[in-house]
Amino acid sequence: MIQMHKVTKAYPNGVTALDDVTVRIQKGSFIFLVGPSGAGKSTLTKLIFREEVPTRGQVLFNGKSVNRMRAREVPFLRRQIGVVFQDFRLLPHKTVFDNIAFAMKVVEASVKKIRYRVPEVLEMVGLATKVNVYPHQLSGGEQQRVCIARAIVNEPLLIIADEPTGNLDPDMAREIMTLMLEINRRGTTVVMATHAREIVDVMRRRVIALEGGRIVRDEEHGSYEQKRGPAR
Amino acid sequence: MIQMHKVTKAYPNGVTALDDVTVRIQKGSFIFLVGPSGAGKSTLTKLIFREEVPTRGQVLFNGKSVNRMRAREVPFLRRQIGVVFQDFRLLPHKTVFDNIAFAMKVVEASVKKIRYRVPEVLEMVGLATKVNVYPHQLSGGEQQRVCIARAIVNEPLLIIADEPTGNLDPDMAREIMTLMLEINRRGTTVVMATHAREIVDVMRRRVIALEGGRIVRDEEHGSYEQKRGPAR
Amino acid sequence: MKFRTLGYFFGEAFRSLGKNSWLSIASIATVAISLLILGSSVMMVLNSQYWVQTLASDLEIAVIMDVDTPAGQVKMVGDKLRNHNLVSEVTFVPKAEALTEMRQKMGDRGDYFRALGDQNPFPDLFRVKAKDPRDMAVLAGEFQGYQRVERVLYGQGVAENLLNLSYWVRIGGLVVMGLMGGAAVFLIATTIRLTVYARRQEVGIMKSVGATNWFIRWPFLLEGMFLGFFGSLVAVSLLFAAYAVACHYIQTALPFVAVRTDPAFLWQIFEVLAAAGVAIGAAGSMISLRKYLHV
Amino acid sequence: MKFRTLGYFFGEAFRSLGKNSWLSIASIATVAISLLILGSSVMMVLNSQYWVQTLASDLEIAVIMDVDTPAGQVKMVGDKLRNHNLVSEVTFVPKAEALTEMRQKMGDRGDYFRALGDQNPFPDLFRVKAKDPRDMAVLAGEFQGYQRVERVLYGQGVAENLLNLSYWVRIGGLVVMGLMGGAAVFLIATTIRLTVYARRQEVGIMKSVGATNWFIRWPFLLEGMFLGFFGSLVAVSLLFAAYAVACHYIQTALPFVAVRTDPAFLWQIFEVLAAAGVAIGAAGSMISLRKYLHV
Ligand SMILES: Nc1ncnc2c1ncn2[C@@H]1O[C@H](COP(=O)(O)OP(=O)(O)OP(=O)(O)O)[C@@H](O)[C@H]1O
Ligand SMILES: Nc1ncnc2c1ncn2[C@@H]1O[C@H](COP(=O)(O)OP(=O)(O)OP(=O)(O)O)[C@@H](O)[C@H]1O
Numbered sequence A, B: 001m002i003q004m005h006k007v008t009k010a011y012p013n014g015v016t017a018l019d020d021v022t023v024r025i026q027k028g029s030f031i032f033l034v035g036p037s038g039a040g041k042s043t044l045t046k047l048i049f050r051e052e053v054p055t056r057g058q059v060l061f062n063g064k065s066v067n068r069m070r071a072r073e074v075p076f077l078r079r080q081i082g083v084v085f086q087d088f089r090l091l092p093h094k095t096v097f098d099n100i101a102f103a104m105k106v107v108e109a110s111v112k113k114i115r116y117r118v119p120e121v122l123e124m125v126g127l128a129t130k131v132n133v134y135p136h137q138l139s140g141g142e143q144q145r146v147c148i149a150r151a152i153v154n155e156p157l158l159i160i161a162d163e164p165t166g167n168l169d170p171d172m173a174r175e176i177m178t179l180m181l182e183i184n185r186r187g188t189t190v191v192m193a194t195h196a197r198e199i200v201d202v203m204r205r206r207v208i209a210l211e212g213g214r215i216v217r218d219e220e221h222g223s224y225e226q227k228r229g230p231a232r
Numbered sequence C, D: 001m002k003f004r005t006l007g008y009f010f011g012e013a014f015r016s017l018g019k020n021s022w023l024s025i026a027s028i029a030t031v032a033i034s035l036l037i038l039g040s041s042v043m044m045v046l047n048s049q050y051w052v053q054t055l056a057s058d059l060e061i062a063v064i065m066d067v068d069t070p071a072g073q074v075k076m077v078g079d080k081l082r083n084h085n086l087v088s089e090v091t092f093v094p095k096a097e098a099l100t101e102m103r104q105k106m107g108d109r110g111d112y113f114r115a116l117g118d119q120n121p122f123p124d125l126f127r128v129k130a131k132d133p134r135d136m137a138v139l140a141g142e143f144q145g146y147q148r149v150e151r152v153l154y155g156q157g158v159a160e161n162l163l164n165l166s167y168w169v170r171i172g173g174l175v176v177m178g179l180m181g182g183a184a185v186f187l188i189a190t191t192i193r194l195t196v197y198a199r200r201q202e203v204g205i206m207k208s209v210g211a212t213n214w215f216i217r218w219p220f221l222l223e224g225m226f227l228g229f230f231g232s233l234v235a236v237s238l239l240f241a242a243y244a245v246a247c248h249y250i251q252t253a254l255p256f257v258a259v260r261t262d263p264a265f266l267w268q269i270f271e272v273l274a275a276a277g278v279a280i281g282a283a284g285s286m287i288s289l290r291k292y293l294h295v
């Protein structure tokens, strides 16, 4: 589904966030991106939905070049991808309902479908009671969950989640992970950048570890850190 | 140092975030605030530096009423408190250096002191190389560390850290915790809201657990969750 | 594009108008001020042109007969003038009347004409109006050739001067209108640019969840157009109120100045300003959005 | 407040001016446009007042003697007029001159005076200028009482009309200036309000790290004042350029219209506009900041 070939990303100020990264992500897989702060995890995900374009190399999504794509096509790429942004990116002047409904209006969903689907996803992330409040009236974890709800509402082909449990308590984090697994089971590809050691170690999925913009580890049933002896 | 007496906070939209909370925090102590997402942790900290005022009850800081304070005095209260905000709150049009220097200029520190002190704290949080970039050019964890640096730069009497390790990898989180402990050892009071079970359980400090706006647990050498049998 | 999306666009535009109420008011006021300036200069130009035209059409050619021309020949010339196809009106001023008129014109000093006794040194003359004031020079030349015509006077250049003036008023008016129109577009573009600037973050978020440029643009565009339209309504109301007062004042104080008050004229002004308002709003929005859509 | 903090305030103000360069340019342009409008109306008012004054001071009283007054008595009246303490200038126009003048005034039709032969029906007269045109009515009444004065003329109400006009021009000018000044303050307040609105988040952050209201305010205030000042510079430059052209045109085309071109006058205009620009910028900033400081 996603192919990156010798991708290098240097930001205009000279920081090389990704350095010669080649990776291939199968449709329907569940992938953890791990690595220290500043390793390039977010940058890697941003290349997929073309928030950034690579300095060198190729990014393909479903066989189509993302970096050579024309500007007009970009919105249609993004509609196939649900993103949980590390900084949430909620529209400050819209309620929780309207924030999620906006993602549906963009794809011209019917009013009926919006009325049915938005409460459903809010229920899934445990925010049924916060339908009509504005983002600044939510706690950090609640904002994060709104962002998760928005990412899944259109049932995209791919979900990119950047640190989706950073502001959640362990119980809530577990619930969100269960939700992600459920969505993945239905065929959606999931790419998740995370620092949550416990979660990664428990789930035993493919782990891609970045460090200084390079892939330092890529294991099919990996753990958060390099295995030293048996898994705990 | 901080006293809260029968404090209730209801937001204008009717949500009761804190319900009859009474708590007393000694000078020099190190306190964890835990609890599920939306429990009221951030709200409790916001009452201390008067980002919010309680609906009922009293908040005292160093014996002075915070909620009855006149608007003119508020800046001087805030200068005694270093806050790591859950949403970072960095000035988008200022570089990392200027963001931190701003907190020093507010207290009219000398240019010489600023030149010396800012790189020092950036070094402490591991961002010595990011002095002259803007917040949007930083990764999530890097932004969080800038916020930590800003909170400690003026050597405040109290540090309030709201989820300061949510975007950091475990190694970096450990370093930051070491830093906080070091600062605490020098006499600074630290109040930290967190979901990081590992950290809380390892440190064995006072833990105040909130749930639905009420204090459900307050232990001198507590753990993240209610003890069931011996600590693991 | 589906119909419901259209509904969304209008809904968003109105919600934003309502939500940023003071911002909306400020924008409307800006549009109104600009259009007020524009509108008053349009009205001034049109009116001064109209006045010059009216003045010019009041201008006349004096055809002065030889003092001793017999009445028969005077009548012949009169008929010839009246039948000329470029002439609209001919008035005959006989000798006697000319003397009286002269005396009046001289006012107090006219008393000294008494010295003339019963002599009447004045000739018969015709006052001739041309259908089109621009033909006056040609007509004057032609009349000069008629029999027993002593001389032809037509304001000694006043007509040409007035027509010239009318030309310059038109040019000057266009320049002023152009400048004011430019200033208006600039002011509104600035205002809308600032509102978009204040919302650049939102635009970025919208793009990152897959909204197309036009999906983002339409609500802003409609908002700009509504702001422009409301602004033009305010401008037209104020302008017409001020105009009514000014007309009243002018008609009593300066009755010789012609002003236009016909509804067709006012309606035209309204149409022009409303269209200008909407166009300005739309242009302002488009200009402003360009910058922040490349997210 | 320490000196270094002052440096910080100026530094911030300039940095912000440079960083939001297009925003700064837009604000400067807004100030410039507003002040241009304000400035041109000030100049128009002052000039028309000046013109009316000049005109009024050119007005004269004609003191007409009886036709058959002996030269001695005429001279006596002349001396009396010249020694009057409200009179600034007296010109004597003897009979002969009056006839010539009359002939010239009559132009072509003056030929008919030939009928008068050698008779001169005109009297001796004096043209008298008052020191203050407003005294003319009083003086005229007084002169009427002098011996052998046949009648006194002073423009048959023209003087009063002109003085009246001058009064109305002043009133009207003040109204226009008031409106334009208000519009300018409003436009700039809007502009600065929008810049502050765009930065309300920043203001909130500053407050939450312990900045006092004045610490936040000063850079914005200075920025507004600089914007206002630069705007007034632009306005003054354009205004003076346009004025130079207009003066040149008026002095050649309409030589009888008086215009003010003395440096003192221009300097005064500059001072007024610069002060207005700075005040407007400061006022705009203060108004705009009020709302967002209650964080
Ligand atoms: N817009 C940008 N301009 C310049 N440098 C950037 C930009 N965005 C990120 N960087 C730099 O690129 C590097 C990788 O950033 P990235 O956000 O991908 O890290 P990350 O792995 O997501 O870290 P974290 O876990 O802290 O979120 C960092 O050093 C960061 O400072
Ligand atoms: N400004 C506000 N207006 C209305 N309700 C608010 C506001 N801020 C917070 N709340 C609500 O108050 C409750 C407590 O919020 P608070 O931010 O204190 O939670 P928290 O414990 O910090 O959660 P988290 O761990 O997710 O950050 C939540 O239900 C939240 O929705």
Ligand SMILES: [Mg+2]
Residues within 6 Å of the ligand: A041, A042, A043, A086, A162, B139, B140, B141
């Ligand atoms: Mg990241």
Ligand SMILES: [Mg+2]
Residues within 6 Å of the ligand: A139, A140, A141, B041, B042, B043, B086, B162
């Ligand atoms: Mg919180």
